[in-house]
């Protein structure tokens with residue numbers, strides 16, 4: 365399409381406006397204005413163009429003036445690049461004919477650039493999410509944005525847990541371009557389980573087979589953060605803000621995401637994107653579940669209590685390292701919009717001859733840019749562990765803006781395994797505290813971190829039936845456990861001895877301690893583009909990879 369140009373007025377001042385293949389620009393025609401005063405909006409970030417003077421906040425109002433048109437577009441908040449705002453500008457053309465030409469030209473080009481934009485969405489609202497705020501957030505702030513963008517929406521308010529998952533598993537979704545949840549991480553997990561389960565059923569793949577290469581999902585998931593925890597949204601957008609997320613959905617962003625599949629023997633248990641954690645985080649979650657009445661503060665309460673208990677657990681960790689040609693968890697990079705590491709993974713997945721992920725499941729991986737075949741070796745560590753965490757993403761959240769593993773990637777087909785061995789309370793506190801500041805939380809003698817493809821954990825002692833463990837402890841282990849906890853007054857104060865922790869899988873307690881976890885590359889896609897910002901983080905104390 366040829367560029368379209370004319371003079372337009374904004375608030376009675378004359379501007380020269382030009383629409384080309386990628387952007388819409390306008391600049392003052394006055395001679396004394398400097399060229400920096402050019403305003404530019406990329407076409408992909410124009411939400412809508414409408415005739416007349418149009419308002420949508422606090423409610424929709426159109427004044428049909430003959431020469432005016434209103435352009436709605438995305439703007440970055442002044443103090444936070446990741447927070448998006450809906451901005452608008454009213455332009456006045458010389459006559460209504462020119463106005464109509466502008467509206468038609470802009471609409472055509474938005475459509476041309478917006479092939480990834482959803483036309484029809486299925487929206488699930490958890491009316492109890494975020495202490496009952498979800499419904500209000502959707503109807504007072506989001507519904508009008510979807511209407512403005514011309515998106516057809518089918519809204520369902522859930523009446524029970526797992527209703528959204530079951531709906532996705534059972535109903536015809538062929539008319540939808542995406543599914544959206546208005547709620548917290550629990551609602552996101554429901555949508556993810558529904559979509560992955562459905563895709564496997566359609567591809568005749570058994571989710572119970574831990575070795576199966578799973579089928580990716582075609583529908584994208586949107587998250588309107590309205591829960592008490594929204595880690596997935598924060599780690600993929602950089603901010604928990606309903607308007608920002610709605611705008612990412614409208615412009616049709618797409619962010620692939622790796623997913624961990626968790627199995628117990630040959631039985632599928634759960635999918636995870638943010639954290640599979642044993643020991644400290646498992647104990648905090650299972651304790652906090654007993655205090656749900658406290659609301660979100662229960663996590664702080666249980667965190668403090670579990671910290672005082674200072675428990676560690678015996679077991680064998682086996683992990684399959686990702687090929688050495690890839691990035692590593694301490695390379696001081698950040699996964700950001702357009703991440704090269706994730707793009708390489710996308711290319712590998714898209715080219716069937718070099719489908720490294722298929723090779724991985726057979727035990728080898730060919731690193732990018734080298735002819736060298738790197739074996740994804742299995743390693744093992746036996747010992748007493750305070751925390752074992754595996755995460756497919758940084759797991760950044762408002763309390764820890766860099767997250768559990770700051771250099772983890774969203775879509776590179778790997779996860780970061782963080783092993784914290786038995787240590788004193790003070791040492792563990794140092795490790796925890798470093799999640800909230802700029803210091804390297806892995807630069808401690810009792811912490812190891814690896815970039816992995818898979819994990820197996822076997823608690824000691826092994827037991828066929830996890831639940832009956834406590835009654836069948838060998839005497840020496842029973843003694844050690846009791847010593848470990850009873851030796852301390854603080855531990856006694858905070859709870860009795862326990863031989864086995866629980867796994868925390870994205871905020872849900874899992875029933876088995878013996879599990880296998882495997883990363884599935886780019887299994888789902890979100891309406892997001894990753895966190896906008898620089899890929900390299902400059903830290904004063906830069907620590908090379910150990």
Ligand SMILES: Nc1ncnc2c1ncn2[C@@H]1O[C@H](COP(=O)(O)OP(=O)(O)OP(=O)(O)O)[C@@H](O)[C@H]1O
Nearest residue numbers: 493494522523524525547548549550551591592593
């Ligand atoms: N109508 C409903 N009634 C009860 N539970 C529901 C309903 N709809 C969804 N759920 C369940 O509620 C759980 C929590 O929801 P969600 O994550 O949206 O909110 P939250 O405020 O972040 O939750 P949490 O209480 O876990 O902090 C989800 O696991 C979901 O399965």
